[in-house]
Amino acid sequence: MSLRSLLFVPADRPDRFAKAAASGADALILDLEDSVAPERKAEGRAAVADWLAQNRAIPAFVRVNPLDSGLTDADLAAILPRNPDGLVLPKAEGAASVRALLALAGSAAPPILPIATETPAALFQLGSYAEVSALLAGLTWGAEDLPAAIGAATAREEGGRYTPPYEMVRSLALFAAHAAGAPAIETVFPRIDAPDDLGAYVARARRDGFTAMMAIHPAQVAIINAGFTPSDTEIAHARAVIDAFAANPGAGALKVDGRMIDRPHLVQARRIVAQAARSR
Numbered sequence: 001m002s003l004r005s006l007l008f009v010p011a012d013r014p015d016r017f018a019k020a021a022a023s024g025a026d027a028l029i030l031d032l033e034d035s036v037a038p039e040r041k042a043e044g045r046a047a048v049a050d051w052l053a054q055n056r057a058i059p060a061f062v063r064v065n066p067l068d069s070g071l072t073d074a075d076l077a078a079i080l081p082r083n084p085d086g087l088v089l090p091k092a093e094g095a096a097s098v099r100a101l102l103a104l105a106g107s108a109a110p111p112i113l114p115i116a117t118e119t120p121a122a123l124f125q126l127g128s129y130a131e132v133s134a135l136l137a138g139l140t141w142g143a144e145d146l147p148a149a150i151g152a153a154t155a156r157e158e159g160g161r162y163t164p165p166y167e168m169v170r171s172l173a174l175f176a177a178h179a180a181g182a183p184a185i186e187t188v189f190p191r192i193d194a195p196d197d198l199g200a201y202v203a204r205a206r207r208d209g210f211t212a213m214m215a216i217h218p219a220q221v222a223i224i225n226a227g228f229t230p231s232d233t234e235i236a237h238a239r240a241v242i243d244a245f246a247a248n249p250g251a252g253a254l255k256v257d258g259r260m261i262d263r264p265h266l267v268q269a270r271r272i273v274a275q276a277a278r279s280r
Helices: 014-021 038-053 072-082 095-108 126-135 145-150 164-179 195-208 218-227 232-247 263-279
Strands: 005-010 027-031 060-063 086-089 112-114 184-186 212-215 253-256 259-262
Touching: 005 014, 005 218, 014 027, 014 038, 027 086, 038 060, 038 072, 072 095, 086 095, 095 112, 095 126, 126 164, 145 164, 164 184, 184 195, 195 218, 212 218
Parallel strands: 005 027, 005 212, 027 060, 060 086, 086 112, 184 212
Antiparallel strands: 253 259
16 A cells, blocks of 8 residues: 555544545545544444445545543444554554554454554654564654643744654654654644645655655645655656666766765665655
């Protein structure tokens, strides 16, 4: 499964499911957690189960409720018979949480996407995800629950950038994903009325090594997809790098387009070409 964009949809709003599926997103996240009030959880489960039973043309993940909520069993009982494409696990605290969800889901468990930074304890378990890499659909992070958990006023500066503690959290999550060999998925951009700012946010995420991003509104999807799709110029340069090393297999460094390149550039070039093939 190749993902650039994953679009959240409240589980108790089935009237939005079809529009979300037609947005161009690579996958949906049908959300049973934060976007559904406690008294509507059962209604949300039923709506998700009905949607999953259809011949859906887009992968559908389900964000279940946290393991300590007392609601996860009911979530899984409702949705697993309908074969979701993945489970999003909030408040995850390392490999132990992934194994605990797997124990609840049993052999019917699809790939798991942990939200890996929502509690203080979670930060000290990020390195453990490599132990369960075969079970992961990716690894993502969040900057909403963690400030609340520690009494911080905000995770962002006035201009929108993260404050230093949460920049650190973002970086740790990024490296934890790559250490586990899992797609690194950037967290959401909270504004839906600032496309230029969203474009800059996506560009920064891809620059830093994220390979996909979560969205909160269909209007964000096209910008996210474009940002995580290599341009024709990037692809042409990557192919030139690959061809140069293929023509000089014993070389450690070469000149391409007037610049010196070495083996790390070849690794990156292969990644770009593979990403382009998946995106298109």
